[in-house]
Amino acid sequence: MVSDTLYYSPSETSKPEGENDPRNGDEEKPTSELPLACFLKDTSAGLLGDHPQGSTPPLCLLPTIRVEDVNAHLLSEVADPSSSPGPFCSGGISASEFTTVMLRDIERELSQEGILRTILEPAGVLVGRHINFFYAPINFRTLKNAGYCFINFVSANMAQDFRTLFDAGTKYSTMWARIQGIDGNVNHYKKSP
Numbered sequence: 001m002v003s004d005t006l007y008y009s010p011s012e013t014s015k016p017e018g019e020n021d022p023r024n025g026d027e028e029k030p031t032s033e034l035p036l037a038c039f040l041k042d043t044s045a046g047l048l049g050d051h052p053q054g055s056t057p058p059l060c061l062l063p064t065i066r067v068e069d070v071n072a073h074l075l076s077e078v079a080d081p082s083s084s085p086g087p088f089c090s091g092g093i094s095a096s097e098f099t100t101v102m103l104r105d106i107e108r109e110l111s112q113e114g115i116l117r118t119i120l121e122p123a124g125v126l127v128g129r130h131i132n133f134f135y136a137p138i139n140f141r142t143l144k145n146a147g148y149c150f151i152n153f154v155s156a157n158m159a160q161d162f163r164t165l166f167d168a169g170t171k172y173s174t175m176w177a178r179i180q181g182i183d184g185n186v187n188h189y190k191k192s193p
Helices: 067-075 112-123 156-167 182-190
Strands: 037-039 100-104 131-135 148-153 173-176
Touching (some): 112 148, 131 182, 148 156
Antiparallel strands (some): 131 148
C-alpha cells in the first residue's frame, strides 16, 4: 500500500516595504500570489507509481515566496558542475548518490504545469513515478518562470540518466543542485525566508 505524505511550507514572505532589489535597482515589486513549488513524498516503496492508469498523483503547492527574495540564495546553492565526485554537498553525500537536478534554459513563458507537460513528460519523466519534488520559481515582475527549476528523482540512476539525456542534444542544460534529496529540499523550503 502506498502512503502519500504531502509537505508544504505554511510561511509566506515578502520584502520589507521600500527595499530595493540590489541586482537591478528596481523599486518595490508586486507581491502576486503564485505557487512556486510542488512536491510529493512516498513513505513506503520510494515510488508513487501505484495510481490508476492515466491519473497522476496530487501535487502540493507551496505558498508564494518572492523570487527576488530567494533567487540569490538558490543560485548560490547549486553544486559546482566542474567539481569531481565527492562530498561537496552540505549533506556530505557523493555525486554518485545525487538525486536533485537543476534544469536550466527553460522557456520563461512556461508555467509549472507547462514545464512538467512540455519538457518532462515527453522525455518520459512522470511526477510520482520518477520525481517526487519539483520547484520552479516565478519572477513576480514578469509573472514568468525564472528560467530554471529543481527536480528531485526517486533514484540517483534516474537523475543521472536525466542529466545525460538533457545535456546531450537538447537546448536545456543541467547541473547537480547543492541541496540534495526529498528530505533536504523539503526541510530547506520549509525554512525559506
